[in-house]
Amino acid sequence: xxxxxxxxxxxxxxxxxxxxxxxxxxxxxxxxxxxxxxxxxxxxxxxxxxxxxxxxxxxxxxxxxxxxxxxxxxxxxxxxxxxxxxxxxxxxxxxxxxxxxxxxxxxxxxxxxxxxxxxxxxxxxxxxxxxxxxxxxxxxxxxxxxxxxxxxxxxxxxxxxxxxxxxxxxxxxxxxxxxxxxxxxx
Amino acid sequence: xxxxxxxxxxxxxxxxxxxxxxxxxxxxxxxxxxxxxxxxxxxxxxxxxxxxxxxxxxxxxxxxxxxxxxxxxxxxxxxxxxxxxxxxxxxxxxxxxxxxxxxxxxxxxxxxxxxxxxxxxxxxxxxxxxxxxxxxxxxxxxxxxxxxxxxxxxxxxxxxxxxxxxxxxxxxxxxxxxxxxxxxxxxxxxxxxxxxxxxxxxxxxxxxxxxxxxxxxxxxxxxxxxxxxxxxxxxxxxxxxxxxxxxxxxxxxxxxxxxxxxxxxxxxxxxxxxxxxxxxxxxxxxxxxxxxxxxxxxxxxxxxxxxxxx
Numbered sequence: 001x002x003x004x005x006x007x008x009x010x011x012x013x014x015x016x017x018x019x020x021x022x023x024x025x026x027x028x029x030x031x032x033x034x035x036x037x038x039x040x041x042x043x044x045x046x047x048x049x050x051x052x053x054x055x056x057x058x059x060x061x062x063x064x065x066x067x068x069x070x071x072x073x074x075x076x077x078x079x080x081x082x083x084x085x086x087x088x089x090x091x092x093x094x095x096x097x098x099x100x101x102x103x104x105x106x107x108x109x110x111x112x113x114x115x116x117x118x119x120x121x122x123x124x125x126x127x128x129x130x131x132x133x134x135x136x137x138x139x140x141x142x143x144x145x146x147x148x149x150x151x152x153x154x155x156x157x158x159x160x161x162x163x164x165x166x167x168x169x170x171x172x173x174x175x176x177x178x179x180x181x182x183x184x185x186x
Numbered sequence: 187x188x189x190x191x192x193x194x195x196x197x198x199x200x201x202x203x204x205x206x207x208x209x210x211x212x213x214x215x216x217x218x219x220x221x222x223x224x225x226x227x228x229x230x231x232x233x234x235x236x237x238x239x240x241x242x243x244x245x246x247x248x249x250x251x252x253x254x255x256x257x258x259x260x261x262x263x264x265x266x267x268x269x270x271x272x273x274x275x276x277x278x279x280x281x282x283x284x285x286x287x288x289x290x291x292x293x294x295x296x297x298x299x300x301x302x303x304x305x306x307x308x309x310x311x312x313x314x315x316x317x318x319x320x321x322x323x324x325x326x327x328x329x330x331x332x333x334x335x336x337x338x339x340x341x342x343x344x345x346x347x348x349x350x351x352x353x354x355x356x357x358x359x360x361x362x363x364x365x366x367x368x369x370x371x372x373x374x375x376x377x378x379x380x381x382x383x384x385x386x387x388x389x390x391x392x393x394x395x396x397x398x399x400x401x402x403x404x405x406x407x408x409x410x411x412x413x414x415x416x417x418x419x420x421x422x423x424x425x426x427x428x429x430x431x432x433x434x435x436x437x438x439x440x441x442x443x444x445x446x447x448x449x450x451x452x453x454x455x456x457x458x459x460x461x462x463x464x465x466x467x468x469x470x471x472x473x474x475x476x477x478x479x480x481x482x483x484x485x486x487x488x489x490x491x492x493x494x495x496x
């Protein structure tokens with residue numbers, strides 16, 4: 001058979017001589033290799049204390065963004081749910097009442113918005129489908145848990161805070177999104 | 187019987203048939219789109235100009251082409267007429283202009299609109315429209331109006347096709363619903379916002395090609411592509427009782443009349459069937475409705491051609 005690489009070695013079943021039988025040179029050779037690595041640069045990091053930078057395209061825990069005035073951008077149009085290949089997103093829409101104009105951007109909003117993080121495959125299609133630039137995947141890792149029920153993330157875990165320090169920066173993700181050419185009303 | 191050739195396909199139709207109906211007898215891609223023409227409503231058509239076609243040969247006796255593009259829903263065929271629809275770049279260009287005009291004042295609030303997914307204006311602009319607008323002025327806006335307990339009017343989304351006006355005139359004994367104002371100020375109104383309480387008033391929701399008239403009992407309840415449309419019927423003393431129930435799980439979210447492939451209703455249904463019979467026990471379910479496989483309504487519900495009911 002044609003070898004796939006030039007690194008393959010032919011197996012030879014020849015009888016070992018005395019030095020080979022006592023294994024000591026082979027052990028010392030192996031120890032020398034190990035010892036060399038003590039003085040090399042480490043490939044690992046001390047994870048909880050030290051964190052690696054995320055790639056800009058990293059897709060983790062979703063965020064539902066608010067606009068500059070602190071109003072929720074999501075209007076429960078359902079396009080993320082229909083785009084979702086894992087069918088992880090469900091939502092219930094509600095109509096904005098008089099006096100809630102400061103809370104929700106459009107006349108319809110998501111009263112319930114749930115993502116099942118066990119079903120989610122973090123493909124980012126919801127982000128791509130969103131016509132309101134409301135949902136983004138961020139560089140936060142979804143925490144582990146013991147109870148399956150706790151992986152269904154509602155709006156309390158998805159919507160970002162109103163205060164400037166509680167806003168979640170998605171500017172790295174937005175660099176990849178082309179600005180829509182038509183003017184958005186309202 | 188006159189013979190007419192549309193985009194190279196020949197068809198023989200009775201005297202007085204319009205070009206649009208002749209094209210519908212051929213079927214397929216060459217059927218001009220229609221936003222205002224509605225075959226079951228008398229007098230409809232000629233308003234939206236999306237069905238413009240080019241008549242390249244007037245008739246056998248007078249073979250000169252017609253000087254301008256004509257509205258195919260209003261122009262009767264002549265013997266030997268030759269029509270170009272999708273084979274004419276002029277028609278496609280004109281249609282793109284028409285779409286741009288229809289969208290001038292349209293709010294493009296599809297993410298909110300209940301009609302999204304079954305909206306003819308959405309289909310039309312997807313097929314012919316441009317992604318951007320050249321309109322720089324403020325769009326015409328109106329307040330939302332509740333027409334009775336069941337119907338909501340979003341005048342901002344209206345394209346003034348007059349279909350609902352004809353429905354109100356032809357299905358109901360007294361006229362309570364019309365168009366007020368002219369040109370840019372024209373507006374569908376019920377004349378002093380009088381509530382429509384006729385038994386068949388709900389059909390204006392079905393004939394509306396956009397989301398201007400929507401069902402208040404279904405308002406923001408779900409999106410059409412999450413629901414499973416099922417053919418169903420019930421015994422009704424007022425109407426045929428043949429309808430489509432839009433189900434999610436075991437629940438009926440809304441009831442509409444059955445629309446054909448051009449989005450037109452043959453059997454109009456009454457308000458009792460449409461708004462008040464939402465318990466699944468009241469309906470005999472016949473089976474899943476055939477949905478075009480390119481439609482978003484079939485998204486995630488269909489396996490091949492069969493509907494998999496959730």
